[in-house]
Amino acid sequence: MSERFAELTKVPRQPAARLLALANATLKTPLEAPANAPVEAVLTELDAKGALIDMLRLLSVALPARERVWWACLAARDTLPDGAPPPPPLKAAEAWVFKPSDETREAAIASLDLAAADDETVHCATAVQFADGTLGVGDLAEHQGPPGACETFAFAMNVVALGTRTDDFEAYAAHLVDRALDVARGGSGRIEMKTKETT
DSSP, X not given: OOGGGOOOTTSOSSBHHHHHHHTXXXXXXXXXXXXXXXXXXXXXXXXXXXXXXXXHHHHHHHSOHHHHHHHHHHHHHHTSOTTOOOOHHHHXXXXXXXXXXXXXXXXXXXXXXXXXXXXXXXXXXXXXXXXXXXXXXXXXXXXXXXXXXXXXXXXXXXXXXXXTOSSSHHHHHHHHHHHHHHHHTTOOSOOOOOOTTTO
Protein backbone atom coordinates (compact mmCIF):
# COMPACT_ATOMS: atom_id res chain seq x y z
CA MET A 1 0.00 0.00 0.00
CA SER A 2 1.27 3.46 -0.88
CA GLU A 3 2.47 5.75 1.92
CA ARG A 4 0.32 8.42 0.32
CA PHE A 5 -2.75 6.61 1.63
CA ALA A 6 -1.47 5.64 5.07
CA GLU A 7 -2.85 6.78 8.43
CA LEU A 8 -6.30 7.80 7.22
CA THR A 9 -7.55 7.84 10.80
CA LYS A 10 -10.98 9.30 9.98
CA VAL A 11 -11.82 6.58 7.45
CA PRO A 12 -13.95 3.72 8.81
CA ARG A 13 -12.20 0.38 9.17
CA GLN A 14 -14.55 -1.25 6.68
CA PRO A 15 -14.04 -2.64 3.17
CA ALA A 16 -14.22 -0.03 0.44
CA ALA A 17 -16.83 -2.15 -1.35
CA ARG A 18 -19.12 -1.99 1.69
CA LEU A 19 -18.82 1.79 2.01
CA LEU A 20 -19.60 2.19 -1.68
CA ALA A 21 -22.61 -0.14 -1.44
CA LEU A 22 -24.02 1.67 1.59
CA ALA A 23 -23.82 4.94 -0.35
CA ASN A 24 -25.31 3.40 -3.49
CA ALA A 25 -22.12 4.34 -5.32
CA THR A 26 -20.05 2.51 -7.90
CA LEU A 27 -16.63 2.86 -9.46
CA LYS A 28 -16.10 2.71 -13.21
CA THR A 29 -12.61 1.23 -12.97
CA PRO A 30 -12.45 -2.58 -12.80
CA LEU A 31 -10.64 -3.58 -9.62
CA GLU A 32 -8.28 -6.43 -8.94
CA ALA A 33 -8.45 -5.88 -5.18
CA PRO A 34 -10.54 -8.41 -3.25
CA ALA A 35 -14.03 -7.50 -2.05
CA ASN A 36 -12.77 -7.05 1.51
CA ALA A 37 -9.96 -4.67 0.54
CA PRO A 38 -9.75 -1.56 2.73
CA VAL A 39 -10.10 1.95 1.35
CA GLU A 40 -6.34 2.53 1.40
CA ALA A 41 -5.67 -0.53 -0.78
CA VAL A 42 -8.33 0.40 -3.31
CA LEU A 43 -7.06 3.98 -3.46
CA THR A 44 -3.57 2.63 -4.14
CA GLU A 45 -4.85 0.55 -7.05
CA LEU A 46 -6.94 3.38 -8.46
CA ASP A 47 -3.95 5.71 -8.22
CA ALA A 48 -1.77 3.23 -10.12
CA LYS A 49 -4.43 3.13 -12.83
CA GLY A 50 -4.76 6.91 -13.01
CA ALA A 51 -8.44 6.73 -12.07
CA LEU A 52 -8.67 10.16 -10.46
CA ILE A 53 -12.46 10.50 -10.68
CA ASP A 54 -12.97 7.11 -9.06
CA MET A 55 -10.55 8.13 -6.33
CA LEU A 56 -12.71 11.17 -5.64
CA ARG A 57 -15.83 9.01 -5.62
CA LEU A 58 -14.34 6.57 -3.15
CA LEU A 59 -13.14 9.37 -0.89
CA SER A 60 -16.61 10.91 -0.94
CA VAL A 61 -18.00 7.79 0.72
CA ALA A 62 -15.00 7.14 2.97
CA LEU A 63 -14.95 10.50 4.75
CA PRO A 64 -17.30 11.00 7.71
CA ALA A 65 -20.17 13.43 7.09
CA ARG A 66 -18.66 16.52 8.69
CA GLU A 67 -15.28 16.04 7.02
CA ARG A 68 -17.01 15.23 3.73
CA VAL A 69 -18.99 18.47 3.77
CA TRP A 70 -15.87 20.46 4.65
CA TRP A 71 -14.06 18.88 1.70
CA ALA A 72 -16.92 19.99 -0.54
CA CYS A 73 -16.83 23.49 0.93
CA LEU A 74 -13.12 23.82 0.13
CA ALA A 75 -13.84 22.82 -3.47
CA ALA A 76 -16.70 25.32 -3.60
CA ARG A 77 -14.39 28.10 -2.51
CA ASP A 78 -12.05 27.19 -5.35
CA THR A 79 -14.83 28.10 -7.79
CA LEU A 80 -15.40 31.62 -6.43
CA PRO A 81 -13.82 34.68 -8.02
CA ASP A 82 -10.96 36.16 -6.00
CA GLY A 83 -12.31 38.20 -3.11
CA ALA A 84 -15.92 37.14 -3.68
CA PRO A 85 -17.96 36.54 -0.51
CA PRO A 86 -19.31 33.01 -0.06
CA PRO A 87 -22.87 32.54 -1.35
CA PRO A 88 -25.53 31.75 1.30
CA PRO A 89 -25.46 27.94 0.77
CA LEU A 90 -21.67 27.78 1.16
CA LYS A 91 -21.67 30.10 4.16
CA ALA A 92 -24.40 28.06 5.84
CA ALA A 93 -22.68 24.74 5.10
CA GLU A 94 -19.43 26.01 6.61
CA ALA A 95 -21.32 27.19 9.69
CA TRP A 96 -22.67 23.66 10.13
CA VAL A 97 -19.18 22.17 9.80
CA PHE A 98 -17.85 24.48 12.52
CA LYS A 99 -20.86 23.88 14.79
CA PRO A 100 -22.99 20.88 13.77
CA SER A 101 -26.48 21.24 15.25
CA ASP A 102 -30.11 21.11 14.22
CA GLU A 103 -30.07 24.90 14.10
CA THR A 104 -27.14 25.21 11.72
CA ARG A 105 -28.41 22.31 9.66
CA GLU A 106 -31.82 23.93 9.34
CA ALA A 107 -30.14 27.17 8.29
CA ALA A 108 -28.23 25.30 5.60
CA ILE A 109 -31.46 23.80 4.29
CA ALA A 110 -33.14 27.21 4.33
CA SER A 111 -30.22 28.71 2.39
CA LEU A 112 -31.19 26.61 -0.59
CA ASP A 113 -34.23 28.82 -1.08
CA LEU A 114 -31.98 31.90 -1.17
CA ALA A 115 -29.59 30.49 -3.74
CA ALA A 116 -29.23 31.96 -7.20
CA ALA A 117 -30.22 29.68 -10.04
CA ASP A 118 -26.59 29.25 -11.11
CA ASP A 119 -25.15 28.84 -7.60
CA GLU A 120 -23.31 25.52 -7.62
CA THR A 121 -22.48 25.81 -3.91
CA VAL A 122 -25.98 24.46 -3.23
CA HIS A 123 -24.25 21.06 -3.38
CA CYS A 124 -22.59 21.88 -0.04
CA ALA A 125 -25.81 22.86 1.73
CA THR A 126 -27.65 19.88 0.26
CA ALA A 127 -24.91 17.61 1.55
CA VAL A 128 -25.57 19.09 5.00
CA GLN A 129 -29.29 18.43 4.62
CA PHE A 130 -28.66 14.71 4.15
CA ALA A 131 -25.61 14.50 6.43
CA ASP A 132 -27.15 12.03 8.90
CA GLY A 133 -29.01 10.02 6.29
CA THR A 134 -32.39 11.62 6.95
CA LEU A 135 -34.37 14.23 5.02
CA GLY A 136 -33.61 16.99 7.51
CA VAL A 137 -34.52 18.21 10.99
CA GLY A 138 -37.76 18.13 12.97
CA ASP A 139 -40.40 15.91 11.43
CA LEU A 140 -38.15 15.33 8.42
CA ALA A 141 -35.64 13.58 10.68
CA GLU A 142 -38.09 10.68 10.95
CA HIS A 143 -37.71 9.90 7.25
CA GLN A 144 -34.70 8.33 5.59
CA GLY A 145 -33.09 10.30 2.81
CA PRO A 146 -31.88 8.82 -0.46
CA PRO A 147 -28.99 6.40 0.20
CA GLY A 148 -25.66 8.13 -0.27
CA ALA A 149 -27.16 11.58 -0.90
CA CYS A 150 -24.66 13.45 1.26
CA GLU A 151 -21.80 11.56 -0.36
CA THR A 152 -23.11 12.24 -3.87
CA PHE A 153 -23.52 15.98 -3.36
CA ALA A 154 -20.05 16.31 -1.85
CA PHE A 155 -18.62 14.41 -4.80
CA ALA A 156 -20.64 16.57 -7.20
CA MET A 157 -19.20 19.76 -5.72
CA ASN A 158 -15.68 18.47 -6.29
CA VAL A 159 -16.53 17.49 -9.86
CA VAL A 160 -17.99 20.95 -10.49
CA ALA A 161 -14.78 22.53 -9.21
CA LEU A 162 -12.73 20.16 -11.34
CA GLY A 163 -14.73 21.16 -14.40
CA THR A 164 -13.50 24.74 -14.04
CA ARG A 165 -9.85 23.69 -14.39
CA THR A 166 -9.23 22.91 -18.03
CA ASP A 167 -5.61 24.12 -17.97
CA ASP A 168 -4.44 21.97 -15.05
CA PHE A 169 -7.16 19.32 -14.85
CA GLU A 170 -5.04 16.37 -13.71
CA ALA A 171 -2.94 18.38 -11.25
CA TYR A 172 -6.06 19.87 -9.70
CA ALA A 173 -7.78 16.47 -9.54
CA ALA A 174 -4.75 15.15 -7.67
CA HIS A 175 -5.00 18.18 -5.39
CA LEU A 176 -8.63 17.36 -4.58
CA VAL A 177 -7.54 13.84 -3.70
CA ASP A 178 -4.65 15.08 -1.54
CA ARG A 179 -7.00 17.52 0.17
CA ALA A 180 -9.39 14.70 1.06
CA LEU A 181 -6.48 12.61 2.33
CA ASP A 182 -5.35 15.49 4.54
CA VAL A 183 -8.87 15.82 5.96
CA ALA A 184 -8.98 12.05 6.46
CA ARG A 185 -5.85 12.35 8.63
CA GLY A 186 -7.47 15.03 10.75
CA GLY A 187 -5.99 17.97 8.86
CA SER A 188 -7.74 21.13 7.70
CA GLY A 189 -7.48 20.33 4.00
CA ARG A 190 -5.91 23.72 3.41
CA ILE A 191 -2.89 22.44 1.57
CA GLU A 192 -0.83 23.85 -1.25
CA MET A 193 -1.44 22.43 -4.69
CA LYS A 194 1.52 20.49 -5.99
CA THR A 195 3.00 21.37 -9.35
CA LYS A 196 5.30 19.33 -11.56
CA GLU A 197 8.20 21.17 -9.95
CA THR A 198 7.11 20.23 -6.41
CA THR A 199 6.14 16.58 -6.97
